[in-house]
Amino acid sequence: MDCSSCMVGMEKPFSGTFKNTDSNLFDDELTDNIFENRKYLSTEWRPEKILQRDEEVSQYIDALKPALLNQNPTNIFVYGKTGVGKTAVSKKIIADLAAKGAELEINVTTAYLNLEDRTSTYQATVGILNALLPADRQIPESGYSQSVINNMLWDRMDEIGGVIYVILDEIDSLDGDDGILYQIPRAVEEGKVTDANPGLIGISNNLKFHKNLRPKVRDSLCEWEIRFSTYNANQLHAILAQRAKKAFEPGVIDDAAISLAAALAARDSGSARQAIRLLKSAGSLADAAGDTNVTESHVESSFEDLQSTEMLEELKDSTRITRNDNIALWSLSMLTEHQNGSWFSTSEVRAIYNQVRSKNGDPIVSQRAVLDHLNDLYMLGFIDKRTLNKGRGGGSFNQYQLDLDVGLILSLYDDPGYTWIPSCVSFDT
Ligand SMILES: Nc1ncnc2c1ncn2[C@@H]1O[C@H](COP(=O)(O)OP(=O)(O)O)[C@@H](O)[C@H]1O
Ligand SMILES: [Mg+2]
Known part of the structure; x- marks a missing residue:
């Protein structure tokens, strides 16, 4: 079997930017145009005045x-x-x-x-x-x-x-x-x-x-x-505004961005912790992009990122996700990363899944078993599912797609604790 994808020695490309000049490499990095003081957006910081309670x-x-x-x-x-x-x-x-x-x-x-x-x-x-x-x-x-x-x-x-x-x-x-x-x-x-x-x-x-x-x-x-009930958008807005005033440089963040952060967090959880994290990561995003203002679009992207991160944490911690569910998810992620398209059938996932099993000395399993694990992942919200008709022959089949960024999921499996991950798999089926 030839290895179409070798994991060993794969290095992530350098994604930052730096100019190797005569000046000190930190020179350009030490000015912060966004934050006056990030500490006020840490959930460790406790305000003197409790609002809205x-x-x-x-x-x-x-x-x-x-x-x-x-x-x-x-x-x-x-x-x-x-x-x-x-x-x-x-x-x-x-x-x-x-x-x-x-x-x-x-x-x-x-x-x-x-x-x-x-x-x-x-x-x-x-x-x-x-x-x-x-x-x-x-x-x-x-x-x-x-x-x-x-x-x-x-x-x-x-x-x-x-x-x-x-x-x-x-x-x-x-x-x-x-x-x-x-x-x-x-x-x-x-x-x-x-x-x-x-x-x-x-x-x-x-x-x-x-x-x-x-x-x-x-x-x-x-x-x-x-x-204690959950916060609504108005309450979160007040809590965020109190911190934003201290945390950001004057004029950097406008009220629309704060309102959006409050509204998204209110709809998702009603948690001040989530709202504060969201505002902080919107600021960091603007800062990293070299932007001069924190806008609604930074808040929107941060919200998506945070939701993915939360899902990943859930994936890592969840006792409901078995080793075989993990193998199914890893298999789907590998297909997404190395093959064209984003939707894959049960049998395509099974081909990778069974390679993992074989390399770990486990017997290979039927389509049905893989289908069960994919359904678990679907029920838990980690992947999407669609059903397609087979055409004139009749019948139907399922396809699956990751509901999280593939890079993010694969980064989770970088953890050495996942000892079942083989050094390479073949995509020739
Ligand atoms: N009413 C409030 N006014 C100001 N800050 C708040 C308020 N409620 C929560 N926070 C902030 O939100 C974060 C989470 O609140 P916390 O008290 O830890 O929540 P809980 O204990 O209910 O999980 C903390 O950083 C806290 O300072
Ligand atoms: Mg608490």
Whole structure:
């Protein structure tokens, strides 16, 4: 079999431009005509002023007020889709709570912890304890039993005393054991603490999380629920305008571009995170092209790019995509890259697919099996499908086309983790 496409040693052509002159190579690169300061378009940057969440903020204040009036703290459950301001609002409001407590000389302590990378109750407990301990008394991440760690937490809480609000962000990451969500709200009742009065704020990106909690956990945690809804285009416009003013050089971006970014993000997700990313990548696109303004067309292209990137991330992370689905997608991508046209039949995909299988020592498979994988990919939105009639003989057959940029998909498969990718395939069928 001859190899019509060899992957080994294939190098990407250099796509940048640079002039090798006597001057310093960085000279032309260090002026930025688009951005005044990109930091304001980073989702890490948190604005002083929270916009467009008055209703949520006012519910939050009502729930937190008792803590400043020497009453028992209310346990609060905050939920809503990603990017709708749950973390930003929560951080701002607990900072204000602590500051007001200090001003009124009321003992209120807050400890914030994101559970994204602390998915077990043990890791969460150590994290909370360390958040409540000074820097010189931090404890190691492992080495204690759960009950010892729990006792250390209760002791530390008593040592601090007063209202102690523990804020657990992304609690939907907790794997299985949700004991911590019950123990903190019930610590006084169960005699775990005497001088402290702990309260819990749980924040979830998963809208159904609390519905699946055990009733006793749900009753403790969800004393007060605050739902964050997605943003509409007007709200996103306000959030973007606040950042654009600081992030871009004066006059570089016009209102039409901001409005379009807000409208696209509102329609797609209602997420401020997505809207901010979109505006930033539109700016970067204009900058890379050497343009002097950020226009609607930069926003439009960035939106398409971002959607592809998001799909790629999904493709990479999805547990729903099997190794064989990946082989089918890679096969279709190779056809798209190396053959004419963009629509390919099941049997054309199968020819490549079975070469991959053979080279990995796996038995070759029927048309039906390949069809199933192509249908999976179609259902997940990675490829398009069309059905054509066979002509006079009757019957019909399917063809498939990538729904993502072929270069983008193949770049995904550059990852050495895809060990099944052969060094070359033949397109002679
Ligand atoms: N109402 C708002 N006003 C200003 N910035 C916001 C607002 N809501 C969200 N953001 C910004 O959008 C990004 C995502 O918000 P975040 O609070 O992390 O969302 P969530 O926690 O719901 O996923 C952050 O950079 C945040 O600063
Ligand atoms: Mg968050």
